[in-house]
Amino acid sequence: MAEFDSHTWGARAIARAVSSGRLTAVESIRRHLEIIAARNPALNALVAVDAERSLREAERVDARVAAGDVLPLAGVPLIVKDNIWAEGWPITQGSRLFSDFIAPCDAKAVALARAAGAVVIGIGACSELACKGVTNTPLHGITHHPLDRALTPGGSSGGNAAALAVGMAPIALGTDAGGSSRRPPAHCGVVGFKPGQDVVPYGPGFAEPFWGVSVIAPMGRTVDDCALLFSVLTGVQVDTPRPLRLAYNPTFGIRSAIDDDVASAIETAVDTLRSAGWALDPVDVVWPEGVSEEVLMPLQHAGLAMLYGDRWTRHPEMFDPDIGAQIKRGLALTGTDVVRALDQSYRLRSALDPLFEDFDLVIGLTTPCTAWPHDRLGPETIGGVPAAPRDHAALTPRFNHAQLPALSLPCGTARNGLPVGMQIVGQRGSDATVLAAARQAETILSHPAT
Template sequence: MNAHEIVATVSSKRASAVEIVRAALDRIAAAKALNAVVTVDTERSLSDAATIDRRLQLGESMPLAGVPVVIKDNIWVDGWRVTQGSRLFTDFVAPCDAIAVERLKKAGAIVVGMGATSEFACKGVTTSLLFGPTRHPLNPELTPGGSSGGPATAVAADLVPLAIGTDAGGSSRRPPAHVGVVGFKPSYGAIPYGPGFAEPFFDISVIAPIARNVADTALAFEVMAGPDVRDSASALVESADAESSELRIAFSPKLALDIPVDPVITERLEAIVEHLGEKGLRIVRRDPVWPQGATEEALMPLQHVGLAGLYGAAFQKDPAQFDPDVARQIERGLSLRGVEVTAALGASAAIRAAFAAFFCEFDLLLAPTVPCVAWPLVQLGPKMVDGKEVSPRAHAAFTPFVNHARLPAITVPCGHDRSGLPFGIQIIARRRRDWMLLHAAMRIEAEIRTLPR
């Protein structure tokens, strides 16, 4: 069952929250080889489910009553071990809930496990020295991507109907695209962030719901969204019932970036755009105009100095505690000069301005979420895309700019390659127009489902 179906079933007493949660825990145990859920607390989860059943008996109505949820292993859940996929935090127990988790629990959701992440959520694959690799639910020799590979895989493998990830560069859009589910990155500040770990990213990371359909991600977003005095960056977005006139939609096949894209993805997106046009959506081809030198590489110093600032001393004391790929990022961060960091901040601001100019003319932008399907587990990224050699981060090209512009974006499953591996279409909107985006995504999702596979 999806989240809406579980709420209806539990609220009508056709099944108890305890029964729903016990079934989810059984599925998680049976799928241990996927390594999607790295920590469970059966007794706590069943106790929390029993509390939901008692609240229902007392007549309380809850929008997420009985829904089992997996939380990414870098978001605080009170009383749970939360590690960030790092040996430094092997035994860390969260002293309180993050605001988003607090709101999920109040709404009736039950935490059934912590979803795997790469160390500090800073890699495009989901693996760590602490827990090892998370495997793709359709092919265990492949990666689901990262860093929210655990939450995305948990949803795709039907372990839970809902998971919560984080997204600072595409971490909760790319893995969902690779495994065939929906991942929604809200506007920066739409969902309060923290209390929790210090972030290596500069004001771009968000809490991101992952589900099997857009409606379930919207339900979770509605529960978690809204300002809180504990997070000074949190802010209101438009109301859920905000009306929109005819949408002005642009389609950019490569987001004006010099990145190869697998032909099957290009062809499928072209077919979808043509179909949407036939169904009455006004779509024009238009690329954003980026500032000179706009690349993900130009932005990466911000991640590297963030990691170095938080963990540089621990790294210098004992490098063996760190994933080698994360260690290289910390080393680079320690070596960067202030002028290089300032240049990266300037690039971030210029990208934000470019997107702002673009959305003066359009309401939505359609683009690929990923340029390729999933790749072998042992690689940081695909070696070839569309027959061309690419860098290990080429797979991530279409998502980070959205974070730096602080915009809402969603990935919706839209097709498969010949081997059955999924990919997604990314829909991007102006900041704080999250509900316009979600409503449009529901319509696009419905139209995609009418197309032949």
């Protein structure tokens, strides 16, 4: 077997090695299965692993390479979140309702990745129905943070993020309806990219409770991993961008407390980017009056109630109590509550248009805090003041409703040694620009000038 380190070999390097014959897809998958066997038991990041299935798939990739097929993801291990269909795999949404479900076909994104030579190597844990910011479920148990088992990697794509962080695979497919594939990467020190709405094909698969704002989200150990996967899924190439007009606001104008050392980490990162020649202009970000997480969340609660309200009413014991509480709130909503949320969501679609007349990208934090104990929905305090359960998620959902591309990039650590994420947001249609700028930022932050 060619010697390679899963922590230094990204998706592109693996694919090139397999395509050139220096490595086989079977060798790549076997090596990553060894890493999974060694590291997954302590983390519970992957809830399904089928070594025989993955190795058979790798054999087919090797046969395609031998036949001369050009495969941009040849032999690259791929993790699929537990709410995205991958044919033949148990996909449960972390729910007892789907404990026996086997996906009858691939979601289009999975099919595209497989057609490019990727091999599904495991299913990443997610919170039940992907509707909670902590990855623990009655079906699969607790997913632990890769740096501290007492902490959560966040949610709902916590399994993907934890697995990527310890080298189980270089790429993963997640979903993101409010930050689910940006906040866990921020907490775990990897990369998560939320494309613009409908840029990446969604489905076939489970009905989506938060319809109209959820997307399939490439995740990776590096920006280049995400960029390569994004290109496979969309056909859009990520090239070096033209000189960009860059704006900076650590909270994107959102009223949010921030932990001091998290604020310090992004300020240090922004200073490093400025020292490398990036012009980052401080800006005010203006949002529609009255917009808030409290006003928007009824859309998720109503969606859950529509899909699962009858079953929760008959069998509440089948559900995570936290999800049950959301369904209960959804059943109690009035039509006015839902229409108010829809109105705010619609107004957010154009909220940042004035900002993007003057700037190409705006940069701030992904989360206002680092990871917290896994037995809590959120940290007790943020910025020294008591925090509500969703305050940790304050900085991501509006970009889903605005339908904008947004990426979380590691940008340093807090005093407790835990990762902090920088969020880079672009206007509609600028997915490739966001990825290209993030790739440049990653290089600068990884090798700052001395």
